[in-house]
Amino acid sequence: MNASGEVVLRIIGPPFSGSVQQTGAIPKSAVLLEIASDGSVFAYSGKVEYGQGIRNSFTRMIASTLEIEVADVHVILADTARVPYDRGTTGSASTRTVGAQLFRAANAAKNELAERKDSDGSGADTDVVEIEISGDEPSPEEFTRLTPHMGAVRIDGADRVTGKAVFAYDFALDGTAYGSLIRPPSIGAKLVRIDSARAAQVPGFIQLVQANGIIGVVGETKEAADRAVSFVRTRWDETGDDVSDWSLPSALKDLGSDPVSLRDDGDVSAGLSSGARLISGVYYAPYVANAQMEPSAATAEWGEDGSLTVWCANRGPFTERAYLAEHLGIDAEKIRVIIEEVGGSFGTKSQSVSFEAAVLARESGRAVKISYNRHEEFSTSTVRPAALMEIDAAVDQSGKLVAWDYTAFHAGDNAFRGRRGADSPYDAPATRIRVADSPSPLPHGSYRSLGGAVNHFGREVHIETMARELGIDPLKFRLDNLSHPRYRRVLEEVALMSDWESRESSDGVGYGLAVGFDAGSYVAQVARVVVANGTIVVERVDVSFDCGQVFNPDGAINQIEGSVVMGMGTALWEEVEFDGGRVLNTGFGGYRVPRITDVPEIQVKLIEDPSNTPTGVGEPGIVPIAAAIANAVADATGKPVDRLPLQPQISAFSS
Amino acid sequence: MEISINNLTHNFEVNPERLLLDVLRQEAGLTGAKYGCGEGNCGACTVLVDGEATRSCITPVGSMVGRNVTTVEGLTAGGELSSVQQAFVDESAFQCGYCTPGFVISTTALLLKNSSPSTGDIKSALNGHICRCGAYVRIVKAVQKAAGNPDHGTSL
Ligand code: FES
Ligand code: FES
Numbered sequence: 001m002n003a004s005g006e007v008v009l010r011i012i013g014p015p016f017s018g019s020v021q022q023t024g025a026i027p028k029s030a031v032l033l034e035i036a037s038d039g040s041v042f043a044y045s046g047k048v049e050y051g052q053g054i055r056n057s058f059t060r061m062i063a064s065t066l067e068i069e070v071a072d073v074h075v076i077l078a079d080t081a082r083v084p085y086d087r088g089t090t091g092s093a094s095t096r097t098v099g100a101q102l103f104r105a106a107n108a109a110k111n112e113l114a115e116r117k118d119s120d121g122s123g124a125d126t127d128v129v130e131i132e133i134s135g136d137e138p139s140p141e142e143f144t145r146l147t148p149h150m151g152a153v154r155i156d157g158a159d160r161v162t163g164k165a166v167f168a169y170d171f172a173l174d175g176t177a178y179g180s181l182i183r184p185p186s187i188g189a190k191l192v193r194i195d196s197a198r199a200a201q202v203p204g205f206i207q208l209v210q211a212n213g214i215i216g217v218v219g220e221t222k223e224a225a226d227r228a229v230s231f232v233r234t235r236w237d238e239t240g241d242d243v244s245d246w247s248l249p250s251a252l253k254d255l256g257s258d259p260v261s262l263r264d265d266g267d268v269s270a271g272l273s274s275g276a277r278l279i280s281g282v283y284y285a286p287y288v289a290n291a292q293m294e295p296s297a298a299t300a301e302w303g304e305d306g307s308l309t310v311w312c313a314n315r316g317p318f319t320e321r322a323y324l325a326e327h328l329g330i331d332a333e334k335i336r337v338i339i340e341e342v343g344g345s346f347g348t349k350s351q352s353v354s355f356e357a358a359v360l361a362r363e364s365g366r367a368v369k370i371s372y373n374r375h376e377e378f379s380t381s382t383v384r385p386a387a388l389m390e391i392d393a394a395v396d397q398s399g400k401l402v403a404w405d406y407t408a409f410h411a412g413d414n415a416f417r418g419r420r421g422a423d424s425p426y427d428a429p430a431t432r433i434r435v436a437d438s439p440s441p442l443p444h445g446s447y448r449s450l451g452g453a454v455n456h457f458g459r460e461v462h463i464e465t466m467a468r469e470l471g472i473d474p475l476k477f478r479l480d481n482l483s484h485p486r487y488r489r490v491l492e493e494v495a496l497m498s499d500w501e502s503r504e505s506s507d508g509v510g511y512g513l514a515v516g517f518d519a520g521s522y523v524a525q526v527a528r529v530v531v532a533n534g535t536i537v538v539e540r541v542d543v544s545f546d547c548g549q550v551f552n553p554d555g556a557i558n559q560i561e562g563s564v565v566m567g568m569g570t571a572l573w574e575e576v577e578f579d580g581g582r583v584l585n586t587g588f589g590g591y592r593v594p595r596i597t598d599v600p601e602i603q604v605k606l607i608e609d610p611s612n613t614p615t616g617v618g619e620p621g622i623v624p625i626a627a628a629i630a631n632a633v634a635d636a637t638g639k640p641v642d643r644l645p646l647q648p649q650i651s652a653f654s655s
Numbered sequence: 656m657e658i659s660i661n662n663l664t665h666n667f668e669v670n671p672e673r674l675l676l677d678v679l680r681q682e683a684g685l686t687g688a689k690y691g692c693g694e695g696n697c698g699a700c701t702v703l704v705d706g707e708a709t710r711s712c713i714t715p716v717g718s719m720v721g722r723n724v725t726t727v728e729g730l731t732a733g734g735e736l737s738s739v740q741q742a743f744v745d746e747s748a749f750q751c752g753y754c755t756p757g758f759v760i761s762t763t764a765l766l767l768k769n770s771s772p773s774t775g776d777i778k779s780a781l782n783g784h785i786c787r788c789g790a791y792v793r794i795v796k797a798v799q800k801a802a803g804n805p806d807h808g809t810s811l
Contacts, residue, residue, distance in 0.1 A: 050751060051749070051750030051751030051752065051788055052750065053750070153744065153745060153747065154744065154747055156752075157743070157744035157747070157749070157752075158736060158740075158744060159752075160743075160744075160749055160752030160755050161727070161736065161740040161741075161743045161744055161749075161752075161755055161756070161759055162687070162727060162728060162730070162731050162736065162740060163685070163686065163687020163688070163726065163727040163728045163756050164687075164728075165752055166686070167686075167689075167753060169689070169690060170680075170686035170689075221681065222677070222681070223673070223677065291787055292751075292753075292787050293689070293691050293697065293699060293751070293753040293754050293785065293786070293787045293788075294689070294691075294751070294753045295690070295691075341751075341752070342751060343689070343751050343752075343753030344750075344751040344753055344787050344788055345751075346787075371690070373690075373693055374691065374692040374693055374694070554747060555747070558747055558750060558790065558793065559750070561789060561790070561791075561792050561793070562750060562788050562789035562790060563789070564789070565789030565791060566787070566789050587692060587694060587696060588692050588694075588696040588697055588785060589694070589696055593785055593787060594789065594791075595782050595784075595785060595791075596777075596778050596781045596782055596784070596786075596791045596794065596795070597778045597779065597782045599789075599791040599792060602792055
């Protein structure tokens with residue numbers, strides 16, 4: 001039992017609805033909702049709140065369904081000791097799987113309470129009643145009933161504007177010691193010698209730890225630990241593999257695996273050599289950083305019985321627990337992971353920080369907190385893999401695509417990431433899609449839409465380049481080759497929003513279009529840019545977005561605006577630079593991200609279509625934006641674009 | 656050394672070189688001001704010093720003697736959100752909320768000086784802040800909304 005009062009009603013069932021994620025360690029039946037004798041309601045989910053607003057939508061939905069105050073609803077998220085198993089908060093699916101299931105649970109509770117009232121009116125029944133609900137895929141009608149229960153204004157907003165919200169970086173236990181790490185100066189460097197004699201003289205020094213591949217100092221305060229680290233003398237053997245971005249992008253292909261075919265329709269070779277017009281392009285997107293505002297932090301405490309509790313900020317408490325169990329060599333059942341408020345996560349927040357805190361805590365016998373500084377965050381965090389994309393496409397006299405041959409080389413040995421968004425929606429009868437992976441010189445990880453935004457950059461820039469070469473309007477060229485009705489609808493809608501037909505490009509002013517698909521949703525964007533005095537300014541972005549039924553329009557628009565802003569950074573400035581195995585731009589001075597004066601006017605139109613089940617809103621908005629901006633810059637300058645980021649290329653050209 | 660924080664006098668026995676942000680978070684237990692970069696580039700650590708928006712991550716605590724420091728916790732007089740805080744909530748001007756205290760403080764400082772800022776004034780006052788979640792469109796709306804309401808939560 002989790003609720004503190006006496007539980008009178010408990011709803012159990014699968015933690016997700018639909019077939020999605022009904023695999024592996026996910027229980028067939030778990031406690032989803034409890035009602036206590038004092039009327040308070042507890043709901044449980046392994047999902048993480050990292051800014052997308054699920055705590056808000058779940059709380060409001062339950063309160064509204066049961067017709068009680070939001071203050072009486074307690075949504076317990078992401079604590080392995082209290083919530084059902086979850087694989088992690090990814091794929092923009094929380095609302096349609098967990099939200100729908102909690103809605104079903106709340107309705108079951110409501111019906112039971114109504115029946116009880118009818119039957120004896122006293123309500124003094126003290127036995128716990130358990131009701132089991134199904135995990136069937138919700139019908140469109142169920143989603144329709146769910147929608148009005150979701151509210152817009154965030155119930156957790158007050159805690160965020162007053163400083164009450166406790167992020168992992170803020171979390172503290174009484175008597176915690178602090179860890180500070182000694183890191184290799186370059187990727188792969190091996191420690192040859194270490195001398196901590198002077199460090200041990202620093203007031204507050206507790207211990208130098210060398211264990212499980214981690215080297216760090218534990219101190220009474222963060223300041224003491226940091227200061228002690230500055231007195232530790234080390235000598236390193238640097239591998240001499242001169243890992244640097246100078247070898248990119250060509251190394252991606254030269255060292256890449258054999259491409260894996262994801263689709264091979266028709267005869268691509270015949271189509272490409274059919275005498276139709278062949279247009280080829282090669283595109284490159286560099287490594288980019290998540291650079292979320294809260295750097296990695298975790299606190300770890302061991303119990304006398306060998307149990308471990310970790311407070312951290314990650315997208316999946318159970319995956320974190322499995323990682324810790326494997327790396328520490330202990331039973332997962334002995335580990336409790338509690339996710340605090342998460343100060344941004346667009347892919348992975350470091351798992352290693354929890355592990356580092358656990359090792360330092362185990363060795364020192366103290367609870368230990370580790371909080372990275374910004375330079376550590378930039379130099380050790382996983383980054384979105386760089387990719388090289390090769391496209392050959394052939395068009396006939398009437399402007400119809402006959403063949404589309406796409407090969408992408410994504411850095412990193414995670415084929416799943418590079419495949420996202422690689423497929424083409426265009427009608428070419430001969431279509432081949434191949435994706436290869438390539439050794440990654442930097443630690444690589446997830447990023448909003450995984451490889452989706454990268455693949456869309458290559459494809460949508462190539463489509464627009466073709467249209468320009470053929471002298472066909474880019475909107476018409478797309479519509480002539482795209483029969484999928486939902487793609488067509490977002491394109492037609494964004495053309496209206498942006499007044500596409502009457503746009504006036506000129507020297508220095510350009511418009512770019514791009515269309516995409518991610519996490520089940522369709523999105524089209526038009527960017528208007530001005531290029532003057534060697535500077536690109538994005539003035540306006542129109543977005544039409546089809547995510548089927550919409551639960552919370554304002555929350556969706558917030559996510560889409562954020563995706564546009566984030567993707568705009570990758571289009572214009574962002575690139576992780578590295579040389580000799582060292583990341584070079586490890587601060588916000590060297591790694592430029594969008595600021596408030598950079599932000600364009602953003603118009604978002606949601607195509608709310610109740611005949612389609614709800615799909616993702618957190619990621620799809622980022623997939624077309626870099627291409628839309630690149631296409632607009634090409635339109636403004638008359639020069640084709642084939643790589644990101646754009647601003648350094650314009651600066652180099654104009655200086 | 657004696658420093659006034661949120662109208663309370665604190666007595667710290669710390670090295671005056673220590674950074675105000677560390678002292679606020681670790682000695683005073685006020686974690687509303689956030690660490691984002693530690694070098695004055697992101698605004699997450701912003702506090703008011705005698706009504707001026709100040710980056711606490713690059714400010715030695717020793718320079719605060721005799722000054723009034725206000726953190727985001729201190730804007731909430733008697734449990735009521737200030738107009739700036741309320742406007743950020745009403746406009747959903749955040750996603751994760753990690754950057755929010757910094758933006759709220761700088762907005763408060765702006766409105767103390769300029770009660771009807773133009774959009775350009777708002778953007779230039781907040782350009783030292785990073786919101787990686789990209790809530791900027793809403794942040795501008797929240798500031799405009801708060802500007803319509805004179806109670807900025809501090810009498811400084
Ligand atoms: S933490 Fe002070 S400006 Fe970034
Ligand atoms: S709301 Fe997440 S950084 Fe601004």
